[in-house]
Amino acid sequence: MRRIRITVAYDGTEFHGWQVQPGLPTIQGWLEQILTGIESAPVQVHGSGRTDAGVHAIAQVAAFDLKNPIPCDNLRKAVNRLLPRSIRVTSVEEAAADFHPRFQAKEKTYEYRIWREEICPPMRRLYVFHHPYLLNEEAIRAAAPLLEGEHDFTAFAAADEKDELGRSKVRRIFASAVWREGGELVYRVRGSGFLKHMVRMIMGTLLEVGKGNLTEADLLARLQPGYPAKSGPAVPASGLCLMNVEY
Amino acid sequence: MRRIRITVAYDGTEFHGWQVQPGLPTIQGWLEQILTGIESAPVQVHGSGRTDAGVHAIAQVAAFDLKNPIPCDNLRKAVNRLLPRSIRVTSVEEAAADFHPRFQAKEKTYEYRIWREEICPPMRRLYVFHHPYLLNEEAIRAAAPLLEGEHDFTAFAAADEKDELGRSKVRRIFASAVWREGGELVYRVRGSGFLKHMVRMIMGTLLEVGKGNLTEADLLARLQPGYPAKSGPAVPASGLCLMNVEY
Numbered sequence: 194m195r196r197i198r199i200t201v202a203y204d205g206t207e208f209h210g211w212q213v214q215p216g217l218p219t220i221q222g223w224l225e226q227i228l229t230g231i232e233s234a235p236v237q238v239h240g241s242g243r244t245d246a247g248v249h250a251i252a253q254v255a256a257f258d259l260k261n262p263i264p265c266d267n268l269r270k271a272v273n274r275l276l277p278r279s280i281r282v283t284s285v286e287e288a289a290a291d292f293h294p295r296f297q298a299k300e301k302t303y304e305y306r307i308w309r310e311e312i313c314p315p316m317r318r319l320y321v322f323h324h325p326y327l328l329n330e331e332a333i334r335a336a337a338p339l340l341e342g343e344h345d346f347t348a349f350a351a352a353d354e355k356d357e358l359g360r361s362k363v364r365r366i367f368a369s370a371v372w373r374e375g376g377e378l379v380y381r382v383r384g385s386g387f388l389k390h391m392v393r394m395i396m397g398t399l400l401e402v403g404k405g406n407l408t409e410a411d412l413l414a415r416l417q418p419g420y421p422a423k424s425g426p427a428v429p430a431s432g433l434c435l436m437n438v439e440y
Numbered sequence: 441m442r443r444i445r446i447t448v449a450y451d452g453t454e455f456h457g458w459q460v461q462p463g464l465p466t467i468q469g470w471l472e473q474i475l476t477g478i479e480s481a482p483v484q485v486h487g488s489g490r491t492d493a494g495v496h497a498i499a500q501v502a503a504f505d506l507k508n509p510i511p512c513d514n515l516r517k518a519v520n521r522l523l524p525r526s527i528r529v530t531s532v533e534e535a536a537a538d539f540h541p542r543f544q545a546k547e548k549t550y551e552y553r554i555w556r557e558e559i560c561p562p563m564r565r566l567y568v569f570h571h572p573y574l575l576n577e578e579a580i581r582a583a584a585p586l587l588e589g590e591h592d593f594t595a596f597a598a599a600d601e602k603d604e605l606g607r608s609k610v611r612r613i614f615a616s617a618v619w620r621e622g623g624e625l626v627y628r629v630r631g632s633g634f635l636k637h638m639v640r641m642i643m644g645t646l647l648e649v650g651k652g653n654l655t656e657a658d659l660l661a662r663l664q665p666g667y668p669a670k671s672g673p674a675v676p677a678s679g680l681c682l683m684n685v686e687y
Contacts, residue, residue, distance in 0.1 A: 204562035249563065278565045315451035316496065316567055318525045 194258045197265070198288035199224075201253045204279040205430065206319045210246040211253070220244075220280055224255065227275045231268070232261050241294040241301065241438040245390070247430030249320065252283065254294045254438040294438070300367060300383055302437040303392045305428065307378040307400075314376075321377060322432035328403035330378060333371050336402045336409050337380065340369040340395060344416040348424045349395055350388035362388060371399070381436075393427035400428065441505045444515070445535035446471075448500045451526040452677065453566045457493040458500070467491075467527055471502065474522045478515070479508050488541040488548065488685045492637070494677030496567065499530065501541045501685040541685070547614060547630055549683040550639045552675065554625040561623075568624060569679035575650035577625060580618050583649045583656050584627065587616040587642060591663040595671045596642055597635035609635060618646070628683075640674035647675065 201220065209217040213225065221238050228236035240255045263271070269285040276282070306321045308314075309330075313323040347362040365385040372379055380396055398415065401407040415424045448467065456464040460472065468485050475483035487502040510518070516532040523529070555561075555568040556575070594609045612632040619626055627643055645662065648654040662671045 202559075202562050204565070251561075273559070278560065278570075279562045281559050281562055283559050312449075312520070312528050312530050313525065314498075315449050315526045315528055318451070320563055323525075 194260055194290075195262075196256055196288045196290050196292055197259055197268070198254065198256045198286050198292055198294070199269075199282050200284040201250060201255060202281045202283050203250050203253070204319070205244060205247050205249045207279060208246065210248070211240055211242075211244045220250075220253070221255075223276055223280055224257075224272070224282075227272055228257060228259070230275070231263070231271060232259055234260070239294055241298045242387070243389075244433075244435055245430050248433045248435065250435040252437050253435055254298070254440075256288055256292055256294045297440050298386065298438050300385055300439045301387060301435065302381065302383040302439075303387070304434050304436050305380040305382075305392060305396045306432045306434070307380075307396075307428075308376055309373075309378050310376045317377075319431060320434070322429045324400070324428075328378075328400065329405060330371075330373070330403060332405075333378070333399050333403040336399055336412055337369045337371040339409060339412055340366045340382070340416070342366060345418040345420075346388055346391055346416070347418070348415040348420045348422065349391045349398070350423075351390035351394075351427075352423060353389070364388070364391075369395075390427045392433060393430070394424050396428045396432075397426045398424045441507055441537075442509075443503055443535045443537050443539055444506055444512070445501065445503045445533050445539055445541070446516075446529050447531040448497060448502060449528045449530050450497050450500070451566065452491060452494050452496045454526060455493065457495070458487050458490045467497075467500070468502075470523055470527055471504075471519070471529075474519055475504060475506070477522070478510070478518060479506055481507070486541055488545045489634070490636075491680075491682055492677050495680045495682065497682040499684050500682055501545070501687075503535055503539055503541045539687075544687050545633065545685050547632055547686045548634060549628065549630040549685075550634070551681050551683050552627040552629075552639060552643045553679045553681070554627075554643075554675075555623055556625050557623045564624075566678060567681070569676045571647070571675075575625075575647065576652060577618075577620070577650060579652075580625070580646050580650040583646055583659055584616045584618040586656060586659055587613045587629070587663070589613060592665040592667075593635055593638055593663070594665070595662040595667045595669065596638045596645070597670075598637035598641075598674075599670060600636070611635070611638075616642075637674045639680060640677070641671050643675045643679075644673045645671045 209219050211220045213222045224238045236257050238255050238257045265285040272282050308321040308323045311325045343365045345363050368383040458467045460469045471485045483504050485502050485504045512532040519529050553568045555570045558572045560570040590612045592610050615630040
């Protein structure tokens, strides 16, 4: 049995997220269906983590086991021929037998893009959150690096994030920065891992700072263990993209 | 009665082209439906020209007459609230009573984009033609300016381009150039006007030059009056975008 590691790019617009859901198009579902056909036996695909419905990826990482001896290059081409054009396998390689894309991920990078002008170009609409309203962008830029370091992100996790006993909500953020690219405000965050909805709730909280509804002190308070409420609200999925997973 | 001039951007992917077609979504159809609602009387929208199904626009120009005294800024906002996000009216202004977007257009600019690498990024797929196969790009770059000047483009018109008596197929091309932008080969052409499918047939012919199937002399022969056959084939609509119309 070979363990194969793949890198996957996708336009999340038309999918119900990464994870298999019976009867709904998902990225994992498409990959498993095609690989099961190639293997003539059930193939389970394990991602570095789930992405929500509508979230995009430049380089999601996943792995699966295969008996079929097909060379990696041919497998990439075969899978891409069968996938919709909104999903592309950008690399296929042999991995160590114990490679696990979720448990061994060391860091992940996400970007969140906000279109700031009144009119959102039709060809950008699926890849940004359109928010043309007044914001103190300088305050957002200044607040973003406060997330860096090791913090308890309980306040930045979806209400239904699993509350397993002993499963820590402490994560380390290596870099957290905001800048402008033309009409877009870009937030890039690199961390050891992310809870469900975490990036979108951080972005939503930074927007509250930009609106003057929260101060830097309020943001820091939400990073203290035992903070009593959920932060947010989460911003829409369309602006979010998984850029990279490091091992 | 006011004559109003608008500039329109659209992602052509989901539309059956610019022109109204009963029962099918088109850009003109959407605009007329919304403006008729605002005017409470039928409004006809005249574009600078048609774009085919799947062709995009950054700045199509159109005009219509309105009795409603709504200020231009408010009209732009009202129309954009009612349009799908794949169509945006980027400007609205009062025009001269005799302004006609088709007959008075002095020049138009189109771009055609070809994705040259094996894997087309999912988020670019709707806005390029994916052609990763061997091409002599230098030959294409060298041939593109040969289109400049005044020529009979009969060989570069769709077979069903209207053959009205006395309607010339001579057009003047002011600039015709090819260059690389990362993984994309970009063709930009600016001319006095374009026949149906003309840009896509020029691009298809330039690709034949890049494949070594046609020489520069073959290309020039197709620009002579009386050339006996159609050129082409036309490349797919997804790579084409109307960039600008000048008056």
